[in-house]
Amino acid sequence: MSTTTPHPFDAALQLAATAPGQYRGHTTPDYWNMVGPYGGITAATLLQAVLQHPQLLGAPLSLTVNYAAAVSEGAFTVRAEPVRTNRSTQHWTVAVLQADASGQEQVTTTATVVTAARRETWSAADTPMPAAPRPEDCAQIPPAFAVPWLRRYEMRPVAGTLPAQWDGSEADSLSRLWVRDAPGRALDFCALAALCDVFFPRVWLRRARQVPAGTVSLTVYFHADAALLARTGSGHLLAQARAQEFRNGFFDQSAQLWNADGQLLATSHQIVYYKE
């Protein structure tokens, strides 16, 4: 007799169908952030609802998640609806709902997903992976803060680490790190979506000030197909993020994630709230 414990990521993404296109999930302590789940696990959960929908066509192409309110500890509902299915693309609207104090379901998160049946075409990379030492030559850092989700990623910074001193000195907003799930796990679309939110807020780096910040909207474009994810396996990804503009309470972030062979798996963007 053998017992197996699922990987914390798979445990977090457990969704039980309760009606067509409606799923019941539960937050897990493993991916808890400060006042709610890690944004990446919420993105992955929304995508998972699409992937296990019986009408799914193709594989993820794009995902936009809007964090309207913190998800509270406990059960939640995910609704996923294929609103338009074409020959090779399918358009989804997705939402997370949770009962408020009065028992009424309220939307905490909205999302749109596009899935596509892809075929081989002429292809070309226009953003080469930047030079970086090999992952094994970059020291793994302990979690920088006492939030559980940070223990779910192995992080090996290459450039643009958290400021050593929170002294308000200004620097550029670029970070690079080698990163993968901890414990190791073969990469799939949901894990890749979650990894796109792995960067600490650019405003902390830019200002060397740890101001409150939180993602408002996140978009992921998937360039990898299932075969490329399978080839990547549980290897490290080189993840890069930078901001373009900080203005009156919100900054944007652009990110790229390559596998160790230099293949671009996903590009991602987010707009983030910050205080002061």
Added chain:
Amino acid sequence: MSTTTPHPFDAALQLAATAPGQYRGHTTPDYWNMVGPYGGITAATLLQAVLQHPQLLGAPLSLTVNYAAAVSEGAFTVRAEPVRTNRSTQHWTVAVLQADASGQEQVTTTATVVTAARRETWSAADTPMPAAPRPEDCAQIPPAFAVPWLRRYEMRPVAGTLPAQWDGSEADSLSRLWVRDAPGRALDFCALAALCDVFFPRVWLRRARQVPAGTVSLTVYFHADAALLARTGSGHLLAQARAQEFRNGFFDQSAQLWNADGQLLATSHQIVYYKE
């Protein structure tokens, strides 16, 4: 007695409320593309529905538009719903619907919008405007193709113009141009959203091959507030776009739009279908 003809952009964005959060619009020949309206005018129309909604809080922060099907010539319905309103942000789901041959309304376009009440904070630019000759020193080009919407923009290329020869030679995917509405019109959020889709497909530039291509999903992050848009007025914007990856039928594009004073007004991203 005086008669005034509205600007074609304002005519295109005419929406009549037919029920709470429901609007009736009509395609216009002025912004017609090959098989449907210019994607930018559809994005602007979706945003317009939010902006004229009586429950609106704040100004546009982010917009994601998913082009599920071509909008046909004629009338269409826009539905805009504020699904969650917080103290300083408001989350919207928006859709365009149009009757199919059997008279049944089908979704052609989905969108999410976040609006926000912004206040002044520490701010900083992290993507300086690239050096470029002044707009008046760059020649205005005639529309490169016989599609009506191209006549609605004054375009003065700076770098990365359409290939002179469609000879399959490969080049990088970066374009820069000075651009503004034609005829001139004071910039507002809807016009800025529309301008984010003004670039010809990166794959044409990268490959010097004019393959079929179309935007699947477009995201705009607004960094400008109304006061900055007012200061920009009807001046030229420097618009820059580049692709990051072309893979198996889809490429992504990242774009920035500055005013002539070098202030970043919006950043934008899209994922685009291409053939072969």
